[in-house]
Amino acid sequence: xxxxxxxxxxxxxxxxxxxxxxxxxxxxxxxxxxxxxxxxxxxxxxxxxxxxxxxxxxxxxxxxxxxxxxxxxxxxxxxxxxxxxxxxxxxxxxxxxxxxxxxxxxxxxxxxxxxxxxxxxxxxxxxxxxxxxxxxxxxxxxxxxxxxxxxxxxxxxxxxxxxxxxxxxxxxxxxxxxxxxxxxxxxxxxxxxxxxxxxxxxxxxxxxxxxxxxxxxxxxxxxxxxxxxxxxxxxxxxxxxxxxxxxxxxxxxxxxxxxxxxxxxxxxxxxxxxxxxxxxxxxxxxxxxxxxxxxxxxxxxxxxxxxxxxxxxxxxxxxxxxxxxxxxxxxxxxxxxxxxxxxxxxxxxxxxxxxxxxxxxxxxxxxxxxxxxxxxxxxxxxxxxxxxxxxxxxxxxxxxxxxxxxxxxxxxxxxxxxxxxxxxxxxxxxxx
Numbered sequence: 001x002x003x004x005x006x007x008x009x010x011x012x013x014x015x016x017x018x019x020x021x022x023x024x025x026x027x028x029x030x031x032x033x034x035x036x037x038x039x040x041x042x043x044x045x046x047x048x049x050x051x052x053x054x055x056x057x058x059x060x061x062x063x064x065x066x067x068x069x070x071x072x073x074x075x076x077x078x079x080x081x082x083x084x085x086x087x088x089x090x091x092x093x094x095x096x097x098x099x100x101x102x103x104x105x106x107x108x109x110x111x112x113x114x115x116x117x118x119x120x121x122x123x124x125x126x127x128x129x130x131x132x133x134x135x136x137x138x139x140x141x142x143x144x145x146x147x148x149x150x151x152x153x154x155x156x157x158x159x160x161x162x163x164x165x166x167x168x169x170x171x172x173x174x175x176x177x178x179x180x181x182x183x184x185x186x187x188x189x190x191x192x193x194x195x196x197x198x199x200x201x202x203x204x205x206x207x208x209x210x211x212x213x214x215x216x217x218x219x220x221x222x223x224x225x226x227x228x229x230x231x232x233x234x235x236x237x238x239x240x241x242x243x244x245x246x247x248x249x250x251x252x253x254x255x256x257x258x259x260x261x262x263x264x265x266x267x268x269x270x271x272x273x274x275x276x277x278x279x280x281x282x283x284x285x286x287x288x289x290x291x292x293x294x295x296x297x298x299x300x301x302x303x304x305x306x307x308x309x310x311x312x313x314x315x316x317x318x319x320x321x322x323x324x325x326x327x328x329x330x331x332x333x334x335x336x337x338x339x340x341x342x343x344x345x346x347x348x349x350x351x352x353x354x355x356x357x358x359x360x361x362x363x364x365x366x367x368x369x370x371x372x373x374x375x376x377x378x379x380x381x382x383x384x385x386x387x388x389x390x391x392x393x394x395x396x397x398x399x400x401x402x403x404x405x406x407x408x409x410x411x412x413x414x415x416x417x418x419x420x421x422x423x424x425x426x427x428x429x430x431x432x
Contacts, residue, residue, distance in 0.1 A: 032297025101222025
């Protein structure tokens with residue numbers, strides 16, 4: 001694509017090109033200085049806005065938080081403790097995800113989803129900052145937003161005010177954690193302090209701005225992505241009742257399987273067994289990915305596998321939203337919401353009934369969680385969280401869109417995607 005002022009960029013939907021960018025030539029395709037400048041005010045030097053050694057060290061520390069113990073703890077002690085109410089479901093799910101990520105990553109419960117649904121200036125500021133930062137990225141030239149930032153007017157003035165609010169909130173979380181660890185040295189060895197923020201502080205990262213950047217980055221990752229995915233999932237389940245019915249059968253089957261067992265069966269184990277629901281979640285994200293586009297900047301001249309030349313400084317992007325709708329990848333029925341495309345039937349079990357087996361797709365054809373060295377560390381946690389939320393809600397309630405007949409939602413691609421205007425629903429208790 002040829003833009004004004006001699007600026008070129010490349011957009012690709014070729015899985016071979018995506019693998020080349022995310023794995024084969026990973027060192028060449030970076031965030032780059034311009035993208036960093038776009039998100040610098042919001043994300044600073046957090047893990048999602050850096051390259052090289054700074055990225056590597058943050059990822060290494062963060063990886064310990066996503067071991068096999070943490071997902072189990074996340075599902076059983078974090079996800080299962082949050083209440084739900086009837087409201088705009090996208091709005092509620094963002095609150096739910098915000099509480100979740102704060103508890104698992106920072107050991108802090110903001111109680112944003114308490115029954116009173118308290119207003120939070122931080123949440124409003126975060127929405128505004130993400131939207132304005134995304135608009136920067138879509139601008140054909142950085143000149144206008146840099147002028148507005150210099151003059152402190154318009155959207156850039158709002159961004160500055162929002163960032164002050166966000167950083168104040170994130171900094172208060174970091175300070176509370178530091179004070180708690182200082183007051184009781186035993187805290188350093190306790191299970192209670194075994195969260196992401198504690199790991200960073202114990203690793204020697206005590207710079208206030210850096211720790212604040214970490215907090216903001218993981219709030220962005222944990223709050224907006226899963227809430228976006230679940231919002232679209234509930235819409236698709238409404239449009240495809242047979243899929244909802246199949247999920248309900250899986251929930252019922254799981255309950256029956258463990259009903260007469262004397263030993264305790266953990267929530268984690270029950271959720272892990274939800275193969276069809278896992279397929280339904282992945283299929284939903286194929287059509288409506290939480291992160292709709294990913295752009296890298298070439299640090300050197302290169303040649304993509306399809307023969308496209310890349311010059312140093314060019315932006316090269318792949319778009320999961322487009323890739324999830326390509327016939328060449330998903331076949332002629334790509335437009336159908338079909339969880340079965342992720343499943344294959346296993347041999348019949350002892351009861352004579354067959355069961356489903358989940359089939360993982362090539363991550364470069366389905367880069368919803370990125371792939372290669374930057375693959376999402378929280379992938380398993382996110383899938384477990386979404387399956388548990390779906391099972392908890394659908395087992396007891398019907399989620400009915402409170403919209404006019406013929407309503408079709410609009411997909412809005414910011415830093416993370418969302419449904420335009422929210423998603424108002426009625427929550428009806430199941431009677432059978």
